[in-house]
Amino acid sequence: MEKNRFTEITPEIQALAELCKENGSINPELYTKYEVKRGLRDINGKGVLAGLTEISEVRSYTIVDSEMIPCEGKLFYRGVDIDEIVGGFIREKRFGFEEVTYLLLFGDLPNHEQLDAFKKMLANYRTLPTSFVRDIILKAPSSDMMNTLARSVLTLYSYDDNANDISIPNVLRQSLQLIALFPMLAVYGYQAYSHYHDGNSLFIHAPQPELSTAENILHTLRPDSKYTELEAKILDVALVLHAEHGGGNNSTFTTHVVSSSGTDTYSVIAAAIGSLKGPKHGGANIKVVQMFEDMKEKLKDWTDEEEIERYLVALLHKEAFDKAGLIYGMGHAVYSLSDPRANIFKKFVKSLSEEKGRTKEFELYSMVERLAPQVISRERKIYKGVSANIDFYSGFVYSMLDLPKELFTPIFAIARIAGWSAHRIEELINAGKIIRPAYKNVAKGRPYIPIDER
Known part of the structure; x- marks a missing residue:
């Protein structure tokens, strides 16, 4: 088949890409040195305050004696639970x-x-x-x-x-x-x-x-x-x-x-x-479905907790599925103890699985939801709780809806x-200033070199 010159990655492009990576890497220690909140979130997952809104509230903790205490997740639309x-x-x-x-x-x-x-x-x-x-x-x-x-x-x-x-x-x-x-x-x-x-x-x-x-x-x-x-x-x-x-x-x-x-x-x-x-945002539920398809293929017994745990550990160790080291559908940038949307959704997932004759799959999802936080807390250093997010069940629901x-x-x-x-x-x-956060330059200054001397 003839190569498409518009989409082909040539050796020249590959070499230039390596140059990009070589000169584009920033020392991770500099983010700590300059107190840069990567992802606009601190180490506990709390977002950097960038604006005010009255449209919705995502609540994942309460304040007790000036201390943040994780709580069951809550979501409010215009103040209504x-x-x-x-x-x-x-x-x-x-x-x-x-x-x-x-x-x-x-x-x-x-x-x-x-x-x-x-x-x-x-x-x-x-x-x-x-x-x-x-x-x-x-x-x-x-x-x-x-x-x-x-x-x-x-x-x-x-x-x-x-x-x-x-x-x-x-x-x-x-x-x-x-x-x-x-x-x-x-x-x-x-x-x-x-x-x-x-x-x-x-x-x-x-x-x-x-x-x-x-x-x-x-x-x-x-x-x-x-x-x-x-x-x-x-x-x-x-x-x-x-x-x-x-x-x-x-x-x-x-x-x-x-x-x-x-x-x-x-x-x-x-x-x-x-x-x-992006797969880190709206595309995450597809990854959950693909992960479970791989899991169902690899597991001999969908009810064996030890076998499921071994698979989850293999996921975290980059030995299973896409070898990314992630259990998709588990954890959230804000919620810790629970995602209220996942909790609501799960109530309806069971009835749909019964209508569709897929209760065994629902039981597998439920078991992974229970076991994954235990495996993650044992295998990884985490700064807040881990629970199923809405992506965990939404892909399964969409697949049952064909x-x-x-x-x-x-x-x-x-x-x-x-x-x-x-x-x-x-x-x-509430139109104010154009949103323009700061980025600190960490490249060292250097003189211009005439092209014949490079």
Whole structure:
């Protein structure tokens, strides 16, 4: 096969890359010397304070006598406990993502009339411009749906007569349209990829205005548009739990940083998508699923605790799976004792595993969730507790919903666009200085050498 000169890594490129590495390495001791908080977090995982927000709170510790005491993780949307939010709409037998989106954007829980009007508004915005699917999505299918999503968002700029207007009414209008369109952009992008790359039949189902966001995802994704009530309910819960997670997570901080420059909504959201795509952020649940696939293949007995422990130790010692030394889905940058989203999700995972006939896999996940913290604390020096995060179960849920892996991270984006939009609007309302932290130069000065003397 002829080499692609645009993607080939030539020996010249390889040699220059080595030069980059040779002259680009910074002595790790300098970070300590100059008290640089790498990742903008201290050694205990506490984030460096970079801003204020009223949109959500991630709580992982309490203060007792001026001392930080780890506590069970809590997540609040606009001051309301996520446990109570999920419990409320599940108890009242309705979908919650649209309600949560309203809460994040406008600061209050909607009443019946406000919620109905909001859902109708989203339904009206859920139509792509004429020929957009044909001309933009179908003509340039990508193997990565996050790239498809980002490209589609940037292209929508060309269809907006007021694209550069950053007044709050206009940004809100743009945000609502993007929230409504994200499911279509992601699913249609996947359908194009599935058709042109895998040779499957092409299905482009129009969204139904009376369906929720979760229902429309399943309706447009599946060839027969069929789904069970439990499937739609659990996907809706997943969207609610992923909708927002404080201003400091990587993609939301990206939203604040890029918004602070005064640029347009489409550029901001495309940047946030690029951040979320990373395997250390939104792409982590795919790694969890792949790790468990390897585990199921290697284990002789899924119920043998000692055999499972040996596999987990091998993971940490870089002897199993991808040899990265990580147990994916365990641990979080902020939470220590527990991730409240994982705790909520687990309640629904069991019932879905029973409906899908995959209870043995659920039991394996549960055992790994219990054993992994013990293994990590024994094998590694850790500064705070370790528990399962939401990525631990979300990939398993998506696989049970027969969602293709290509859509795992886009589902995250479909949810998080609600939080990004709320934070962008908050940044613009409280517009201050452009966000520009300092980086200290540690290279030594040296004289210029004429080219003939080098």
